[in-house]
Amino acid sequence: MISRRIVLRFPHRLVDQPIVCKLVKDYDLEFNILKAYVTPREEGLLVLELSGGDKNYERGMRYLRGVGVKVQPLSQDIIRNERRCTDCGVCVPICPSGALVVEPLTRKVQFYDNKCIACELCIKACPVQAMEVHF
Numbered sequence: 001m002i003s004r005r006i007v008l009r010f011p012h013r014l015v016d017q018p019i020v021c022k023l024v025k026d027y028d029l030e031f032n033i034l035k036a037y038v039t040p041r042e043e044g045l046l047v048l049e050l051s052g053g054d055k056n057y058e059r060g061m062r063y064l065r066g067v068g069v070k071v072q073p074l075s076q077d078i079i080r081n082e083r084r085c086t087d088c089g090v091c092v093p094i095c096p097s098g099a100l101v102v103e104p105l106t107r108k109v110q111f112y113d114n115k116c117i118a119c120e121l122c123i124k125a126c127p128v129q130a131m132e133v134h135f
């Protein structure tokens with residue numbers, strides 16, 4: 001049995017396709033949607049907790065990649081370079097999941113990586129390149 005939190009990125013052409021339903025019907029997987037978001041580029045982002053038998057899980061992943069869905073583990077590839085961050089706050093309103101917030105008392109910007117859905121919007125927005133993608 002496997003249970004993982006993953007981020008699925010759907011290109012625009014796939015956004016209205018019943019792809020996640022197929023994971024249930026054809027691969028006997030269970031899912032719990034944690035977050036859903038459409039980026040300004042009209043790419044669909046879905047954060048799921050997906051679980052099922054080992055073989056079905058792997059087959060489901062192959063199916064997703066085969067149709068053109070990018071699959072990533074949740075947030076493990078986005079980090080903040082604390083030495084670079086100037087707490088300017090530019091990234092805060094851009095972050096769709098509330099992973100970047102201004103602490104009211106200190107006015108420092110906190111990064112809660114457990115909330116990050118790896119959408120990468122902050123990467124381009126940060127003026128000092130403090131937000132980094134690691135593969």
Ligand code: SF4
Pocket residue numbers: 078094095096097098099100115116117118119120121122123131
């Ligand atoms: S990648 Fe950046 S903007 Fe996107 S959810 Fe994570 S912290 Fe927020």
Ligand code: SF4
Pocket residue numbers: 080084085086087088089090091092109125126127128129130131
């Ligand atoms: S935009 Fe960059 S420098 Fe500004 S608060 Fe966010 S991570 Fe820090």
